[in-house]
Amino acid sequence: MTEGFLSALVQDRFDVLFKDVTEVIFTDFPDYANVGDSAIALGVLAYLKQRRIVVSSVYSIDSLDRGSVGAARALVINGGGSFGGLYPIADRNRVAIAQAKRSDAILIQAPQSVHFSTDQAEIDLMTVLAATTNFRLAVRDAVSGQRVDRWGIPAVLSPDSAHLLRLPPRPPTRALSILQRSDFESRDRAVVPEGADWLRDTPSTAMATKARKITRFTRRPPKFMRSEAYWTRVAEGRLQRGLRMLDAEVVITDRLHAMILALKLGRRVIAVDNSNGKLSEYAATWLSTEPSLEFAESFTDARARVHS
Structure with missing residues (x-):
């Protein structure tokens, strides 16, 4: 599709x-x-x-x-x-x-x-x-x-709501990006040296999140902190950080949204399934005819496919 x-x-x-x-x-x-x-x-x-x-x-x-x-x-x-x-x-x-x-x-x-x-x-x-x-x-x-x-x-x-996002064209800045889960949903736990996860905020975003948590414990969040516009800005900042990690000609990943977003950006994606089959089940339902997507058994297998 x-x-x-x-x-x-x-x-x-x-x-x-x-x-x-x-x-x-x-x-x-x-x-x-x-x-x-x-x-x-x-x-x-x-x-x-x-x-x-x-x-x-x-x-x-x-x-x-x-x-x-x-x-x-x-x-x-x-x-x-x-x-x-x-x-x-x-x-x-x-x-x-x-x-x-x-x-x-x-x-x-x-x-x-x-x-x-x-x-x-x-x-x-x-x-x-x-x-x-x-x-x-x-x-x-x-x-x-x-x-x-x-x-x-x-x-x-x-399908996932991320398909509704409109992403401006982003030309790749490098040949390969490996986005690898670092949590319990990882199936292939062999650490890839050039791999990275997207579970770490920028310092400024992390500080803002910490401040929000303090506010929640001390009082009800102020009105501006309950607005759609406020949270849109917070999420957009995180999305842009993730998109920068996908600025490559080929993306190898075991994260579902790295797969979805990379395909939206026109990348070649080599997916490695997570521990409960989330990526393969999604792909079987919606992406079975996607020519830019293939699956590998492991990150080692995926890296070997990059030049094949």
Whole structure:
């Protein structure tokens, strides 16, 4: 599928997710260094802006105002790969929101990859969500849809919201970039000397994040810190840092959003799957005919393919 088709498909599927929604609270905007989650959130905001859906407040997980949750008519949870016990904080937040919202309020889960870490994690999360009224779930690959289907929750199958981003042309500045996970989702843990991850903010961004955390502990975030414009600037800074890491003719990566963004930039991408098959499941659903994408068994294998 072409990038233009995927972008249009996200809009179409989001029209289903956000049907009859005119105003929404963004409940868990990412305030950490992972570039991929910022790209997801920016894609969601781009859709909301295009459809003229008002974003009344934006919170991160640790600044979310429970009173606002109980008063809201619609809430959105960011997409990603945090669904199913891999990141317990994210699932606890989903459960808390589902239990605190009004029964008539719409709760929208933007497209997620679903991988249940344990049977108990699946039961703890899905029992609550299956009983939640007006809960709308989107998954970003076919296998994830199968994993939630047995709970009776009709899931919308949608590409990742990062496909909605408009990226200006960026000519490559070097031959090769290797973006390698440094966390527990890495499958190939052999360290590549020239590899790097995007889990470290610039010093100025890190200082601003630390200041926000102090504010959250001492008082409710000020109004400007709950605005769509404020968080857009924060996420854009992180996205640009990530795009600079992809300024190469060939990108080798085991991060899903490095793969998606590099393909949007017109790079040749050699992907190495992560520990739970997130990249291959996504590619099988949406990118099976993408000529610039191939998969390798390891980073060593990927490097050998660069000149083949």
